[in-house]
Amino acid sequence: MSNARKVRAYTNIALIKYWGKRDDALILPTSSSLSLTLDAFYTETAVSFDASCEKDTFYLNDKIQDEAATLKVSRFLNLFRETAGLKTPATIRSTNYVPTAAGLASSASGMAALAGAANLATGLNLSPQELSIFARQGSGSATRSVYGGFVEWQKGTSSADSYAVKVDDADWDIGMVVVVVNKKQKELSSREGMKQTVTTSPFYSGWVESTAVDLVNIKKAIRDQDFEQVGEITESNGMKMHGTMLGANPPISYWEPDSVVAMQLVRQLRKQGIPCYFTMDAGPNVKVLCRLSDSQKIKTAFLNYFNEEQLIISGPGSDLKEVSL
Ligand code: 2P0
Helix, strand or coil, X not given: CCCCEEEEEEEEEEEECCCCEEECCCCEECCCEEEEEEEEEEEEEEEEECCCCCCCEEEECCEECCHHHHHHHHHHHHHHHHHHCCXXXXXXXXXXXXXXXXXXXXXXXXXXXHHHHHHHHHCCCCCHHHHHHHHHCCCHHHHHHHCCCEEEECCCCCHHHCCEEEEECCCCCCEEEEECCCCCCCCCCHHHHHHHHHHHCCCHHHHXXXXXXXXXXXXXXXXXXXXXXXXXXXXXXXXXXXXXHHCCCCCCCCCCHHHHHHHHHHHHHHHCCCCEEEEECCCCCEEEEECHHHHXXXXXXXXXXXXXXXXXXXXXXXXCEEECC
C-alpha cells in the first residue's frame, strides 16, 4: 500500500431529482439536477496499484468483497487505467461513515471517493470538473459529490459537458434531518426503477418538462437565500418524481407507512411556524430540509414517533478532499 492516498467524499441529497437516463452506458441524464452535500455521511477510499497482485481486491469496511462487487469497482477503475495507460491490478480499501447503520450507504459518496482515490493513485491529476465526469460514469448521483454545498449536475450535450458545478456553499443556516424509516436494502434499485419509469410512465414527459422549470426557480431562490422558496420547490419536485414512478407499469413506490408519518409531521411543524420541507429518494427514508438552527427542535418533535438512532442531523458537506491515512 506504499502509494495509497485516501480521499473523502460526502454524500448528497437531490432537491431537484435525477430520475432517468438518455444514455445508459455513459450515464447521461434526461434532465439536470441539483443537490445538497451532507457532512454527516461520507466514504473514505484509498487505491493502490500493485504489480505483484494478480487481480483487483476490494475491501469495504475492512471486509473483502465478492466477485460481483469487485467487478463493479474494477470496471470503474478501468476508466482510469485506460486513460493513464496502466494495466496494473489494484487494492481498494473503502469505508462508509454512516451513523449507526442508517442504510444510507450511497453510491454517490462511494463512487466519488473511488474516483478521487483513483485520480491520486494514477497520477492523472484531473481537475474537479474532469473528476465529476469520471464519477458520473460510476453512478449518476456521484457526479454531484465532487463538490460541497448546493451542486448542479448539468445534463450537458455529451459526456464531455455532463458534469457538476457548485452553485452555492450553503453556508447560510441550512441543514437536514434524515429520518431513517427502514435501513434494509431496497428491493428495486434506482437503476432499474428509473429505467422502468422512463419506458412506461405516461407522466414522464411532464416530469422532464416541469423539473427544468423547478431547476431555474430553485437556483434563483438559492441566489436570493430564500429558504422557504428553496424548500417549497424541493418538496414539490420530490413528490412529482414519486408521482411519475407511480405511473410506471408495474407501478413503483418506495414509500412505507412511516414515510407518510414523517411527511405529515413535517407539515404539522410547518403549521406551527417552523420552516421545514421533506424529500424522498429511491427508498422509504425521509429527508427534512430545514434551517440548521431549527434541526434540534425538529428532531425533538420527531422523537415522539421515531427513535433516537432513526434521526440524524446533518449540515452541509464540503468538496471531495484528500485526508491523512
Ligand atoms: C438523485 N437518485 O438525484 C436521484 C433521486 C435517487 C432518487 O440518483 O443508475 O444510484 O447509478 O446513475 O445515482 C439514485 O440513482 O443511479 C439517484 P445510477 P444512482 O439523487
